Structure formats: structure tokens, C-alpha cells
Amino acid sequence: MPEAVRFSLQNLTCAYSGKVVVRGVSLDIPASGVTAFIGPSGCGKSTILRCLNRMNDVVPGFSLSGRVLLDGEDLYGDSQDPVLIRRRVGMVFQRSNPFPTSIFNNVAYGLKLHFKLTRAELELEVEQALRAAALWDEVKDRLHTPAMRLSGGQQQRLCLARALAVKPEVMLFDEPASALDPVATAKVEELVMELGRQMTVVIVTHNLAQASRVADRTAFFLRGELIEFNRTVDLFTNPQRPETEAYLLGRVS
Numbered sequence: 001m002p003e004a005v006r007f008s009l010q011n012l013t014c015a016y017s018g019k020v021v022v023r024g025v026s027l028d029i030p031a032s033g034v035t036a037f038i039g040p041s042g043c044g045k046s047t048i049l050r051c052l053n054r055m056n057d058v059v060p061g062f063s064l065s066g067r068v069l070l071d072g073e074d075l076y077g078d079s080q081d082p083v084l085i086r087r088r089v090g091m092v093f094q095r096s097n098p099f100p101t102s103i104f105n106n107v108a109y110g111l112k113l114h115f116k117l118t119r120a121e122l123e124l125e126v127e128q129a130l131r132a133a134a135l136w137d138e139v140k141d142r143l144h145t146p147a148m149r150l151s152g153g154q155q156q157r158l159c160l161a162r163a164l165a166v167k168p169e170v171m172l173f174d175e176p177a178s179a180l181d182p183v184a185t186a187k188v189e190e191l192v193m194e195l196g197r198q199m200t201v202v203i204v205t206h207n208l209a210q211a212s213r214v215a216d217r218t219a220f221f222l223r224g225e226l227i228e229f230n231r232t233v234d235l236f237t238n239p240q241r242p243e244t245e246a247y248l249l250g251r252v253s
């Protein structure tokens, strides 16, 4: 059985103020499991990730050609609503960015925006999202205290809860653990793997060990081009391209 495709990137090319930074990338991201993007800093990983939920729309000077299909639909088609796309495709960033309000309000924000819920329903959804982000037990007694008082690792899981609350079909992670200590990193990695069993997950990481731990498939990029995309175990143990092998051996910076 061929795997169902969530995103189909077709000859995707991206530029900032006319300078091309992603060149002719064609890639099918399967609907299930975790897909990792790896490659040296500046190779275009974040740019490509942001194309998957139109986060680049707000970047001045950004332009794109080629196509990005989500479940076969053109994400950049005229009838698409970027706000709705970002509900379907959630994102967690390298630096956690909680809103300067309470823990509860952070998670409730998107729920209030997208759904009409009673107070009791809202409370239940907030609890479920915090549980899904493995944060509930740590915050259930202080939901109405400022989110900014949480530790870095907790803030990152709060941002995940906020994204999960609106029931996305896809979660994107852009180096979600690179500012975290090893214990907090391990918690985030556990969550990424857990979510990968339920939904489409794409994670950008510059940490090769992390990609090999969490990802079912890995795409390796170099200077804006896709070099190799394969099952993670195959890419790491039997790279098909000399560029991939050189990078894995630390010979490309």
C-alpha cells in the first residue's frame, strides 16, 4: 500500500527580496509519522517549513514559485484562508513565545477564536490540550498565573498545548528543543514521537542525533536544495549521495 501523502511540494522555489534561498524542491511528506528536515544552518529548512502553513506570507520581500499541496489542495490557491490553514497546520518555534497572559488564556486563545464553546467546554478543551502537551500535572493548580513564570521547557510545552488546542491535522516544529536543557529536550522529543503516531509531524533540527531518535523519515538539504529524502535509518546508515555522507561525517559546515 502506498503511503498517504499530506504535503506535496512541487518545484518549490523561495526568495527573499529576489534572492533565491530554496531551489526547485520537490518532496512528498507522508501523512503519518515524523519527518525531519536536516542540513547546515542557512540551507533553507525554516523557510520550507514556513511554506507549509503560510507563515512566510507576513515576511517582507518573501516570494515563492512552484506548488505546495495539502491533502491535494493548493495551499496558495486564491480561495485559501491563511488563518484557517494555520489552524489546520500548527507550529511551535525555537523560542517559546507564550502570550503575556495566564496559562489558561494562552491555551484558550485559539479555541475562542475558532470555536463557540461554553465555559465548561472551554475548560475541558484547555485541560485536554495541556494533557496532550504533558503539562497538565505541572500547572493544574496555577492555571490563572502568568505563563511567563513557567520554565523554558514548560513554556515550550505550553506553546504546543496552545497549538494542539485547535485540533490541527499537522504540527510543525522548528528546532523546538535547541534552547532547552537535556531533560526538557527529552520531554519535547517524547511528545514529538507521540504526536507522530496520531498526526503528521514535521520537525526541523540541526541535531542529527535528535533526527535519528524521533524521525521516521529525514530530508537532507544543502544550499537550498533537497539532496536526499529517505527513511531515517536508511539515510543515516546508507546515504545515497556523497553530500549526505559528508554531512553526516561532519565534513560540511
Ligand SMILES: Nc1ncnc2c1ncn2[C@@H]1O[C@H](COP(=O)(O)OP(=O)(O)O)[C@@H](O)[C@H]1O
Pocket: 016, 021, 039, 040, 041, 042, 043, 044, 045, 046, 047, 048, 059
Ligand atoms: N526574513 C528573511 N529575510 C531575508 N533573508 C532571510 C530571511 N529568513 C531567512 N533568510 C535567509 O534565507 C536563507 C535560508 O534561511 P533559513 O530558511 O532560516 O535556513 P535554516 O533554517 O536552514 O537555517 C538564509 O540565507 C537566510 O539568511
Ligand SMILES: [Mg+2]
Pocket: 045, 046, 047, 204
Ligand atoms: Mg532555521
